[in-house]
Amino acid sequence: MLEFTDVSAVRGNTTVWSEGTFTVPTGAIVGVIGPNGSGKTTLLTMILGLLRPGSGELKVLGETPHRGDDRIGYVPQNYASIAGDSIRARDLVLLGLTGTQYGLRRTTSAQRARVDEVLTEVGAADFAKRRMSQLSGGQQQRIAIAQALVGKPQLLLLDEPLANLDIRNQQDIVTLLERINSERGIGILLVVHDLNPLLSVLDGAIYLLDGHPHYDNVDEIVSEELLTHLYGTAIKVVRTPQGDLFTRSA
Amino acid sequence: MDIIAVVKFQSNWMEILASPFMRTALIAGILVAIASGLIGYFVIVRGSMFASHALAHIGFPGATGAALVGTSVLTGLVVFTVVGALAIGLLGKKANDREIATGTVLAFATGLGVLFASLASENTSTVTNILFGNLLAIPSSQLVVFAGFLAVLIVVLLVIFRPLLFASIDPPVAEAKGVPVKGLGITFMILLALVVSMAVTVVGVLLIFALLVTPAAAALRFTARPGWVIFWSSAIGVASVAVGLTIAAMINLPPSFFIVSTVFVIWLVAVATRREGRVQVPVGGHG
Ligand SMILES: Nc1ncnc2c1ncn2[C@@H]1O[C@H](COP(=O)(O)OP(=O)(O)OP(=O)(O)O)[C@@H](O)[C@H]1O
Numbered sequence A: 001m002l003e004f005t006d007v008s009a010v011r012g013n014t015t016v017w018s019e020g021t022f023t024v025p026t027g028a029i030v031g032v033i034g035p036n037g038s039g040k041t042t043l044l045t046m047i048l049g050l051l052r053p054g055s056g057e058l059k060v061l062g063e064t065p066h067r068g069d070d071r072i073g074y075v076p077q078n079y080a081s082i083a084g085d086s087i088r089a090r091d092l093v094l095l096g097l098t099g100t101q102y103g104l105r106r107t108t109s110a111q112r113a114r115v116d117e118v119l120t121e122v123g124a125a126d127f128a129k130r131r132m133s134q135l136s137g138g139q140q141q142r143i144a145i146a147q148a149l150v151g152k153p154q155l156l157l158l159d160e161p162l163a164n165l166d167i168r169n170q171q172d173i174v175t176l177l178e179r180i181n182s183e184r185g186i187g188i189l190l191v192v193h194d195l196n197p198l199l200s201v202l203d204g205a206i207y208l209l210d211g212h213p214h215y216d217n218v219d220e221i222v223s224e225e226l227l228t229h230l231y232g233t234a235i236k237v238v239r240t241p242q243g244d245l246f247t248r249s250a
Numbered sequence B: 001m002d003i004i005a006v007v008k009f010q011s012n013w014m015e016i017l018a019s020p021f022m023r024t025a026l027i028a029g030i031l032v033a034i035a036s037g038l039i040g041y042f043v044i045v046r047g048s049m050f051a052s053h054a055l056a057h058i059g060f061p062g063a064t065g066a067a068l069v070g071t072s073v074l075t076g077l078v079v080f081t082v083v084g085a086l087a088i089g090l091l092g093k094k095a096n097d098r099e100i101a102t103g104t105v106l107a108f109a110t111g112l113g114v115l116f117a118s119l120a121s122e123n124t125s126t127v128t129n130i131l132f133g134n135l136l137a138i139p140s141s142q143l144v145v146f147a148g149f150l151a152v153l154i155v156v157l158l159v160i161f162r163p164l165l166f167a168s169i170d171p172p173v174a175e176a177k178g179v180p181v182k183g184l185g186i187t188f189m190i191l192l193a194l195v196v197s198m199a200v201t202v203v204g205v206l207l208i209f210a211l212l213v214t215p216a217a218a219a220l221r222f223t224a225r226p227g228w229v230i231f232w233s234s235a236i237g238v239a240s241v242a243v244g245l246t247i248a249a250m251i252n253l254p255p256s257f258f259i260v261s262t263v264f265v266i267w268l269v270a271v272a273t274r275r276e277g278r279v280q281v282p283v284g285g286h287g
């Protein structure tokens, strides 16, 4: 799905991170973790083809990243603050299909049917006729995911989709993503700060440690030394008798 | 006594309305109202309310300076607002910096406008017309220009409608999808400059908000579907121009006040009315 060969990320004159060499298997659910400002959003921007690698080579779904790649769906950070009072949720999802079309064209019935289908899939059909500003954070996140999914991508990038959600909504979104992944085979890359709600579904994680991105399987990620190092504060990994795994600050 | 002498009902107002200069005013007003309605939704969605206000002020020295060099007020307006639009558009994303820069230029431009006005020893009614608008002062020769602007606006909007909407509402995703967000932003600003130039002749630099933003804001109370918002804001603008002109004919006062008042009343009613689709979001609602 992703192949990084000695990739570095440069913004302006500063190198955000460098020496990224790793491969992420196709169809995986992968967390992107790292402290604030470590370059997680920058990583997504690069996969989207909006920022060229400062050096090295990057392949996304077998190709050099390029803007407007229909095979990638994207949910940006702070999505809720973007969408406002002036559009219905449904029309926002529709723009995911028609927003790149120039000229006077009617929305086709196939396009409408696709929007209905994806709204049902993410459980947003009931409130899709409301304006974005009239939805709760969890509902807005579902709409954002619907918009990213509507073009049938092979890879979904989500930047902090669990931020500002309560535990139940976090769990609902995680369940939704797992279903999308297993039913449609869509690879998922999501930026998160707390691994706990995801531990049961993650295949692995890209972690930004000391300015260098790495990829590891989930078992290796969930180590106290690594997490403690990553966040600069003591983290404990706890395994319950039921086999559930979670992390907490020590 | 004085006031009553000025405000006098004219029983022949139907004749006045039918006169050629009133017809020119009505057609000009309708063209401008439609143009404003077409762009108003995008002004709100993009959060360009301040930019549109600023463009009108940037047009002010253009309008007063036009007299200085002996060209038409509209030409001066278009030149200054288009240059201003390009500058604001190129300032790009950083909203805070942009607002400060825009506001600073706005103040400077207004000062420049006052200077030009006094240098040209314009009579005060010309300056008043620029500041507050006067539909009755629009020469009939300008109708063709207005119609041309409106045609350009319609054609360009039809072509870029969806990408512009996408780029306005959801810039990061639009950008990732390959939509030229910045280019569309600059195109939008130039269209806005044309509409502002037209609207200044109707309601003036100071009342521009009433024609450019308020009708769309009122329409948005009832619907959030882009096509309908555009339709209703144009309709509100056209109705306000027609009502304003009629009242102006009845009591022989400049139409700007009545146009702006009609828009204001419609907006008040819209705000007071139940909002379409308002649903209480349950606290901690199941997402
Ligand atoms: N457009 C930009 N121009 C220059 N520098 C930038 C730009 N965007 C981000 N940066 C810098 O790049 C670094 C990484 O930013 P990035 O947004 O990728 O971090 P992040 O890991 O997503 O952080 P957060 O957890 O706060 O979202 C930061 O130091 C930031 O200041």
Ligand SMILES: [Mg+2]
Pocket: A040, A041, A042, A077, A159
């Ligand atoms: Mg980020």
